[in-house]
Amino acid sequence: MSQPVLALGTAAVTAAGSVWYLPALADLRAGDDRPASRRTGAVACLSGWSTAAAVAVLLLLSDGWWPPCAAALAGATATAGLWARAAVHRRRGTREAARLWAQLGWSGPPGRSRGASVVVALVLTGSLLAATAAATAAVVGVLRDHGRDPVPLGTAAAVPLTLVALALAAAVAVALTAARRARHREYGAPARTVR
Incomplete structure (x- = not known):
């Protein structure tokens, strides 16, 4: 450039x-x-x-x-x-x-849950895995251009997308669970009874 x-x-x-x-x-x-x-x-x-x-x-x-x-x-x-x-x-x-x-005798608002940190970690991990898979797909494409065909190019390109989708799905699940727990803490969850 x-x-x-x-x-x-x-x-x-x-x-x-x-x-x-x-x-x-x-x-x-x-x-x-x-x-x-x-x-x-x-x-x-x-x-x-x-x-x-x-x-x-x-x-x-x-x-x-x-x-x-x-x-x-x-x-x-x-x-x-x-x-x-x-x-x-x-x-x-x-x-x-x-x-x-x-x-003043006030302990302050309740601390943040670890849910936000877990979501960030999941997204970053998924992105790093996807970047690694994309680099591998690029190498596979170069090898394919040179006459070697170890993996079909479509499969190699689908791997990064699958990794990102899995990381995002896990992050959304963790975020929804953390939000539900926060709502229960805020509004007071009913006591669980054992029958």
Whole structure:
């Protein structure tokens, strides 16, 4: 792919990212009205999107790949560091809020269920398995082009889709079970009787 085409694509994605960096700008303008974790997260967001814009400009202006790649690496490193700092601020703020509520005698809302984490894990695992299967299908396609035909190409292409469908079905089942359990906790499930 040529650099101008990649620059155009990066610029289009950066322009579409305004749904993230415009609220981040609003958080920064609010100043001390926002918690430190949110302000640091906003700086991280702006850092990431400004890196994408700088890479788009460097792709247009430079002949080689070294300047855009160096800018992308430096920006990604700075953004990751800022996100980590925002996470530390968020954790401290959560602990401080829990301590203050405990002093008032309230334990706070019930903790989140593990259902959301399980759903994310299932979707990510299914995606990784699908990516592995897709890479295998690509290798099978290359082998098929070279005269070897170990697996039919249709079967190799169906494997990633099946893996994604199974992961999504498992994630939906876990999410529905977690939602049902939360409803029972909220409204008080009737006591089970043993007969």
